[in-house]
Amino acid sequence: MSVPFSGALRRSGGIVSAIGKQLKSVNLKGVKRITVQFDPFAENVKSTREFLFLLSTPKVAATNPKCVVKPEIVCDRQPANIKFALIDSAQEQAKVKEIRFNSDNLNTLELLQLCNKHVSSLAPPEEVTNKVLTKAEKQKLAGGASGGKKAIKKK
């Protein structure tokens, strides 16, 4: 009697690689403006500050160069929050004008996961532009078509 296998075959890389994996799938195409508001002396702002840092990395910023990340510092110890102001097509899709995360009790990984779940899914799909064919590719296509015809003729 053997117990069927359960569990993972590979060991997980830890929280850092989980954050890296989430970061790769962040897409800010559907966002016009991100406002990160926090009080630096409040408790539990570490995750908000880390999130602000991760949003400012060149790879994430490259997903939408028009999106502005604006940090707002307040001095009244109110809990930290992050607001995503959506573009028009995303607003229609989600039926809301902006998405707000209350990040006081969320850690960095959870923030990224929620961001991917709610915000990255609202990114408009990329339009496929017409690819310019090189001469070699054109010959290959033409050769393939005529080669097929020849084979049929021979038979």
Place this chain on the structure above:
Amino acid sequence: MTTLIQRSLPLAKSSTPALQFLRFRGKINIQRPKAPHYERARVVAVTQPKHPELPKAKSCFKTRAERTQQQQENPYNEIIAREVRNWLDHSRLVAFFHLSSITADDIFRVRVQLHKQNLHLKSYGSKIIEQAVKNTRYEAIVPLFHSNHCIVFSPNPEKTAALLRIVRRVPQMVLLGGIVEETMLSRNELVAYAQMPSLHAAQAQLVQTLSQAPGHLIQQLQAHQNSFVQVLDVHAKNQMNEETPEST
């Protein structure tokens, strides 16, 4: 005499014992040792050293090296902590910033611009700052260093406006707070401090305000004389204007 044979005692006869060589051709057995005799095994078991084991909960996931050896803190950290305390004590203006992702080129440009204004850009690890600042009057700044940060020190607090002007052009640096003349200021308070006039200008304003009350009194006392003089002036001018057209 030399021919005399020395008669030695029978027990004093010495001869080399029969030697039995154990090693032959180099390779000896180490991997499969013979099981020791019971008596020998008993002695060996009793004489094994006993090491103190930490309570299981703490030592469960540590390696043997971590369990047996004490981790000594690097003494270099103490030196850096002293440097941080030095900077904090001798700077009349200290500003703390959150640093988003920035290239080394850009931060170097900012550093150069700040240096021209005698503002020094520094950054230290959060553990070192905690060590430097714990149990001193600067303890409140510790929560600012949990994420990527930088600090600007300056001996002249009047450079606050220049600092804010330079940092405004850098979106990656976010002002969190500061210490001016041994007073901790939040971000809004620091911005307000920067917009305040200099000490000389403030003193001049104070002098002006103080002299406003007696100045007002003098103005009221002299009001009639001043208005009379003005009326006379206007009258004289009119007369002159009338005379000159008449003469032409």
